[in-house]
Amino acid sequence: MVSTTKHILLAIGLLFSCCAFGQGIDTTQQIVPGRVNSAAQQKKPYVIMISVDGMRYDYATKYNATHLLDLGREGVKAEYMIPSYPSVTFPNHYTLVTGLYPSHHGIVGNKFYDRGFNANYSTKGKTVLEGKWYGGTPLWVLAEQQQMLTASFYWVGSEAPVHGILPTYYYKYNEKIGIHERIQAVVNWLKLPAEKRPHLITFYFPEVDHAGHNFGPGSPQAKQAVKFIDSAVYEMNKAVKATGLPVNFVLVADHGMTQVDTDHPLSVPAIDTTKFSILSEGELVHIYAKDTSAIQETYQNLQKQAVNYRVFLRPNTPLAWHYNKANDRFNRIADILLVPSPHNVFAGGNHKVNPGAHGYDPALVKDMMATFLAWGPAFKNNLTIPGFKNVEVYPIVTQLLSLKQGSAIDGTMATAHKVLKAAPASKRK
Helix, strand or coil, X not given: CHHHHHHHHHHHHHHHHHHCCCCCCCCCEEECCCCCCCCCHHHCXXXXXXXXXXXXXXHHHHCCCHHXXXXXXXXXXXXXXXXXXCCCHHHHHHHHHHCCCHHHHCCCCCEEEECCCCEEEECCCHHHHCHHHCCCCCHHHHHHHCCCCEEEECCXXXXXXXXXXXXXXEECCCCCCCHHHHHHHHHHHHXXXXXXXXXXXXEEXXXXXXXXXXXXXXXXXXXXXXXXXXXXXXXXXXXXXXXXXXXXXXXXXXXXXXXXXXXCCEECCCCCCCCEEEEECCCCEEEEECCHHHHHHHHHHHHHHCCCEEEEEHHHCCHHHCCCHHHCCCCCCCCEEEEECXXXXXXXXXXXCCCEECCCCCCCCHHHCECEEEECCCECCCEEECCEEHHHHHHHHHHHCCCCCCCCCCCCCHHHHXXXXXXXXXCCC
């Protein structure tokens, strides 16, 4: 079985190698020196938090991911997990590790403008490495503040010194390190001496998202990507079990994926760029005012010409999104938002419209719903729970590691109490 699994991983890994970055990427492990676990933290269990980008809530069943289905029966699975709005990668990955809605932690899109900094944040820019963009207290920062070591094989924010703190062990994002090497790195971390061993490890898979975007969620390539994840998680789980340590796994996705209308892309309407700046993500267009006196008239004009999209002013977006002016703690949400109807996308210039997309309101497009699985000694067995909001994941992990939450979050303990066998007494203030 192991040999077959490794052959599958190698074959499918090669399939996705076309997505790898250039040759200049640093693939070496980064280590923050001088840190050790406190004596108390050395007695704690371990958590490996896995993100499978774009792993729609129904993919494991749809594509018969046998190992993931088995792990769901061994532990806990949710019918679905509800992403925060907008249902895109960076906001939701950071929500998963802060327990905050995007408007409350500041990463309000994959790209956005900060009025105070007078600068744009972009997933492909150096801004991802700057701690000033990230609000909240991500799990690895919370743990390190309490003298518990952490490690990250990729996660949004893990390369930025949030509150001046990085994970003790981490890698700079790249897609050139093979899956066997990545899994071995996790095992090596768990084999370190107790005082140097990370108790929280984050791990990220991009393959399912790549396949869903490029070929569509119903494509053979999407199926292959899910099979790749299925085999990789099986291999990791088996290797980690062999260490004999009490390790709990939490497997999540940031969002799902849906098929979109590639034949009729929407055009971003003409807008006076002397008065506004525009950032388009395809499934959400951010329009920032340079001249605030022009907002109302422009909004009314956009309303008149809107076909297959909705127009919102920042104060008036749906309350369920938690994405309006009242919630905008970092003053980063655009003054006007163009929101395409389900399965429609905006395209600009020569931009190619991919067959798969996300970013929509999960209340309108169920395909946005994400996967949640968890297993290990602390989790109940063979339990299926109803769908829940992804802000609830953070308290599950803090409970697993008995970490004190220092500041208020949007998540509650409700889901943690459902899924954990015997959660420690809450230490939330």
